[in-house]
Amino acid sequence: MxxxxxxxxxxxxxxxRGGPEAVAAQAPAASPASPAPPLSGPSRPVFTSDxxxxxxxxxxxxxxxxxxxxxxxxxxxxxxxxxxxxxxxxxxxxxxMEEPAEPTPPPAPDRVVSTNEGVRRGRIVVIAVDQGNIRPGAGRHALRAADRLLDALNPQDQVALVTMPGGGPQVDPTTEHARVRAALKRIMGRAQYGGHHVSLSEAQAFDEHRSYDTDRVLDRECPATMSQHEREMCVSDVEGDAFSVTANFRQQSLLSLKSLALLMQALLQIEGPKTVVLITEGLRAEQSDDIRQIANAAAMARVAFFGIQIDESGL
Known part of the structure; x- marks a missing residue:
């Protein structure tokens, strides 16, 4: 890598240029060769910037x-x-993991002086599992993909595991990759937005008024063999189910986005580049500013961001 x-x-x-309340890190030095100009009244200070x-x-x-x-x-x-x-x-x-052609032996350690000379610093990789937006039993293939990711890392790479929005296994950055593997196996999806009649993608079709997709769902759930009254009641149930699924998804996405923003703030305190791999079944941001703020925080923290999305088959 x-x-x-x-x-x-x-x-x-x-x-x-600013008023008396302005703050600057460096003030301009006066030139000894130039006489001071006459004072003609209060002037606004001028600060140079680097x-x-x-x-x-x-x-x-x-x-x-x-x-x-x-x-x-x-x-x-x-x-x-x-x-x-x-x-x-x-x-x-x-x-x-390439080694130099003629590695030089490290100096003999001093009895009273310790050093990290010659120590190769590994990468920092954070696996973030959005278990609040993964249905129970879904995503086992994606978690196995995260396990394969560990196989590709170098022994000196530090790996952390974060579950969002909380309550699941957590592992601080460590070179003991076996701890992360064991924790990954204990993660279970906790999404509760599944409806009786519709899946998440179908609920979003109702929310976005995609008539082709919604008509197909209604034909499946409320067949033409029903009486007019039965079908009207069925359509109302399906639409209510879709509304409930979408509302729960929005709420869970909001919690996960907040957790993701907090993660970026925490990574800002760690020096050097980091990699975050997010595993989720989907996230929804109501405002583009929500995503923009996370993206800006990731850039400030020097985070390279990757995502693994689980489809509705659980893959």
Whole structure:
């Protein structure tokens, strides 16, 4: 596993003008060669600003999924709100298990001095299982996929397990991957939004007024062999069932999104790039800002985000 770690300038040098309440990290130094201008009244202070640089983790692979080496800063373009930002460096970071051709023996340890020299720092991978949005008994194949993910990791990689919105197995970042495997086997879906007549996707069809899909559900649940009164009652039951399923899904999604936002805030406290793999049967955000806030928090925490969605067959 390897990645390109780029560093870019995110702000141009300039001036910050503000009133007496303004706060600045650096005040301008007075030039000794220039006389002080006459005081003609109160003036607004002027503060200089520095150029900030931020690290951006970028994965560049070929069609076979292999990292591409030999790229330079001229190969990358980064924009912020549509404005180009200058890339000042691009470094290739390899996290494979490759050893140097002629490894040098580590120095003899001192009796009173400890060191982490020569220790390879592994990746930090968080497996987040949205058990609140996974039906009981569903998703065993997806959890087995997470188990296979552990097979692909290096021994020094730290893995954490988080269940959302809480109440399930939790494992702090550890290199003891066996602990995570054991915890994965104890996870059970807890979604309670299944209806008597409709599945989640069918309930969403009613919520989104997709007549083709809803007519098919009504034909199945309320066949034409029913009397007019029976069919009217049946249609009302199905529509009420769909409304209940959708409402429960919205509420559970809200709890899971809050948990996901808290996870990103926690990962912000950990230095370096992180990877989050979310396993869910589906999430619904009522407002695009909900997703945007999580995406911004993930970017600040240097999180690469991946998802495994379970379909309604449980796969």
């Amino acid at each position: 390897a990645a390109w770690a780029g560093v870019l300038a995110c702000a141009a040098a300039g001036e910050f 150029v900030d640089v931020i690290a951006v983790d970028v994965n560049v692979v070929d069609k076979e999924g292999r990292p591409i080496r030999g790229l330079g800063i001229e190969d990358f373009t980064i924009t912020v709100d549509g404005a180009a930002r200058r890339v000042v460096s691009a470094d290739f970071v390899s996290q494979t």
